[in-house]
Amino acid sequence: MSCSERLRPAYCGLLRLALWLALCVPGAHAADALEIVIVSASAGNVATLERGIAEQLYLGQRSQLADGHQITVIDLPAGAIRDHFYRTLTGKKPSQIRAYWSRLVFTGRARPPREATSVENAIELIIANPDAIGYLPAEAAQHPGLKVLQQLD
Amino acid sequence: MTFKPLPRQLRATLALALAAATAPMAAASDIDWRLSGFATLGAVHTRSDTLQFARVGIDAPGGGKTDFGPDSVLGLQLDLRLSERNAAVLQLVTRETQRGDYQPRPALAFVSHAFTPELTVRAGRLRSPFFMLSDTADINYSQAWVRPPVEVYGLNPFSDIDGVDLLYRTRVHDAFVELHPYAGRSRIPVVDGGRARLEDLWGMAMTVEAGSLTLSAGYAKANLDVDRSSPELASYMDRNNFPAALRAELNGSGADASFSSVGAQWDDGVWRLSAEVARSSAERFTSSATGAYFSAGRRFGAFLPYLTVARQWEDAPLVDTSAWIGFEAALAPFNRTRNQAQKSLTAGVRWDFRTDAALKAELTHVRTGDGAQGSFFARNDTVTEGLDNQIINLLSVSVDVVF
Incomplete structure (x- = not known):
C-alpha cells in the first residue's frame, strides 16, 4: 500500500x-487457516500423546510422559506458525507465552523447548531423536520418517 | 560503573560451571546445554531536590536525578541436563548492588534431581519465593510494569537463598498446582556497609493456576541478623551517647522474622489484573510493615497500558521510641529512613515492539507517609527534618529483552 x-x-x-x-x-494472521499436527519420529518411542499431555509439555508443566519417559520438545522459530500452534493448543497469545516461558526458565523451573531453525530443521531434529515431539503444518508432516500424534484444529 | 574483582565464591562457582559444562561435553557429545539470558536497561527520574528513588535494600542510592541503578539488570543462564533426571542451572546476575557496584551474583546455582515427573528436589543457590512474584523480580520482561510495586517488593530485599527446595507440580482436575517448600539461609550486603542475614529460614509457597486465573500464597520464617557497620552510623551513635541496650536494637542477631503474602493474577490475553497483600515482620533490627497493590492492564495489539495503585503501612518502627526517653530526636531519622510507608498511583504502557523485547514507560505519583521516607534516600543529610510526608513524581523508562 x-x-x-x-x-x-x-x-x-x-x-x-x-x-x-x-x-x-x-x-x-493468515496462519489462522493453518492445520497443525503434533508429530514424532515414526520409529520413535512415543506411541501416543494425549492433547492434555501435549499442552503440559509445551507449557513446561511436565517434561516426561506418564510412564516417566523424558521427552524432548521441539519448537519452530518465532513466527505465525508457532503463534498459531500455541494459541490453538494452550489458548495463550504470543506475548503471554513468551512472558510465561521467561518466568519458567529464569526461575529454573523448566527448560524451554528446543528451537529449530526452520520447518526442515525441525523435521531433521524429530527424526534424529526417538524421544522428540514437534509440531508442523499438516502438509509438511507428510514425511515417511514422521508419524502424526495429534491433529490440532 | 565499577567492576570489582570477582569474589572467591563466585570464581569457584564459575569454575565449577565451566568444568561441568566442558568436562561432560568432552566425555559425551550428547550433553544437553542451553545458554539464555535477560536484560533490562532502565532509567528512573525522580522529581525532587531532597530525595532520590531507590529499591530500598536492593540497590544503592546515587547518581543524579536520573538513575540507571534501580532497574537495569543483566542475567545469563546456563542450563545443563546431566542425565534423564539430573540437571544443573547457573544464572549470573549483574545489577547495581547495595554497595553501589555491579558485582555479578549467582542468582541461581543449583543441581536438581527429579524423583518423579511431578517431584523435583533442588539444592544450591535458589531465588527466594517469599512473595507472589519475588522469584521473577529481575525478570522484568515477564511483567507489564517497569518494576514490581516497591510497596510490596521492598518489604524483603533478600533475593536468593542458599539451601534446598522441593517443587511438587501436579494437575488437580483442570488446575495446575505447585507446592514449593524450602529451607536455607540468605545473606545480602547492607547499604552504607555491613551485612544482613536470614538464618534457619524455612517457608512454603503455593500456586494454583486454573485457566486465566493464578492464585498464590506464601509464608516464611527465619532468624534475622543485621550488622550495620558504616563509620557514619558508629559516630552518630557515639555522638548521641546511645547505650549498649539501644545499639542492640539496631544491630545484632537472632531476631524472629516472618514473611507472608497472598495474591492473585488474571490474564485472559486481553485483560491483565494482579493484586497482592504481603507482610514482613521482625522482632528487632528492622521495621515491620504491610504492603498491597492492585494493577489492571488491557492489551491493544502490541500495547498494554496499565494502572497500579499501591500502598505500604508501617506496623512497627525499627525502634520503639517510647521505650527510649531522651533519645527520640536522635532516633527519629533512623526510624524514618527505615519506614517505607507510602502510597502511589502509577500509569504506564508496555509496548512489545519485537517478539523478544518490550519498551515500557510509566509515571508514578508517590506520597510518602508521616515519619516515612518511603522508597527514597535523602540526597544530602539524612538527619535533616522534613524528609517525610512528601509528594514525589517519578518517570521510569525501560527496555526489557530476553534471549
Whole structure:
C-alpha cells in the first residue's frame, strides 16, 4: 500500500503507523487457516500423546510422559506458525507465552523447548531423536520418517 | 560503573560451571546445554531536590536525578541436563548492588534431581519465593510494569537463598498446582556497609493456576541478623551517647522474622489484573510493615497500558521510641529512613515492539507517609527534618529483552 500524494507526509506517517499496528493485532494472521499436527519420529518411542499431555509439555508443566519417559520438545522459530500452534493448543497469545516461558526458565523451573531453525530443521531434529515431539503444518508432516500424534484444529 | 574483582565464591562457582559444562561435553557429545539470558536497561527520574528513588535494600542510592541503578539488570543462564533426571542451572546476575557496584551474583546455582515427573528436589543457590512474584523480580520482561510495586517488593530485599527446595507440580482436575517448600539461609550486603542475614529460614509457597486465573500464597520464617557497620552510623551513635541496650536494637542477631503474602493474577490475553497483600515482620533490627497493590492492564495489539495503585503501612518502627526517653530526636531519622510507608498511583504502557523485547514507560505519583521516607534516600543529610510526608513524581523508562 502506498500513501496518496494528496495526503500530507504527517498523515502518511500516521497511516503507516495505524496499518502497522493493525498488523500487530493478533488474529490478523493468515496462519489462522493453518492445520497443525503434533508429530514424532515414526520409529520413535512415543506411541501416543494425549492433547492434555501435549499442552503440559509445551507449557513446561511436565517434561516426561506418564510412564516417566523424558521427552524432548521441539519448537519452530518465532513466527505465525508457532503463534498459531500455541494459541490453538494452550489458548495463550504470543506475548503471554513468551512472558510465561521467561518466568519458567529464569526461575529454573523448566527448560524451554528446543528451537529449530526452520520447518526442515525441525523435521531433521524429530527424526534424529526417538524421544522428540514437534509440531508442523499438516502438509509438511507428510514425511515417511514422521508419524502424526495429534491433529490440532 | 565499577567492576570489582570477582569474589572467591563466585570464581569457584564459575569454575565449577565451566568444568561441568566442558568436562561432560568432552566425555559425551550428547550433553544437553542451553545458554539464555535477560536484560533490562532502565532509567528512573525522580522529581525532587531532597530525595532520590531507590529499591530500598536492593540497590544503592546515587547518581543524579536520573538513575540507571534501580532497574537495569543483566542475567545469563546456563542450563545443563546431566542425565534423564539430573540437571544443573547457573544464572549470573549483574545489577547495581547495595554497595553501589555491579558485582555479578549467582542468582541461581543449583543441581536438581527429579524423583518423579511431578517431584523435583533442588539444592544450591535458589531465588527466594517469599512473595507472589519475588522469584521473577529481575525478570522484568515477564511483567507489564517497569518494576514490581516497591510497596510490596521492598518489604524483603533478600533475593536468593542458599539451601534446598522441593517443587511438587501436579494437575488437580483442570488446575495446575505447585507446592514449593524450602529451607536455607540468605545473606545480602547492607547499604552504607555491613551485612544482613536470614538464618534457619524455612517457608512454603503455593500456586494454583486454573485457566486465566493464578492464585498464590506464601509464608516464611527465619532468624534475622543485621550488622550495620558504616563509620557514619558508629559516630552518630557515639555522638548521641546511645547505650549498649539501644545499639542492640539496631544491630545484632537472632531476631524472629516472618514473611507472608497472598495474591492473585488474571490474564485472559486481553485483560491483565494482579493484586497482592504481603507482610514482613521482625522482632528487632528492622521495621515491620504491610504492603498491597492492585494493577489492571488491557492489551491493544502490541500495547498494554496499565494502572497500579499501591500502598505500604508501617506496623512497627525499627525502634520503639517510647521505650527510649531522651533519645527520640536522635532516633527519629533512623526510624524514618527505615519506614517505607507510602502510597502511589502509577500509569504506564508496555509496548512489545519485537517478539523478544518490550519498551515500557510509566509515571508514578508517590506520597510518602508521616515519619516515612518511603522508597527514597535523602540526597544530602539524612538527619535533616522534613524528609517525610512528601509528594514525589517519578518517570521510569525501560527496555526489557530476553534471549
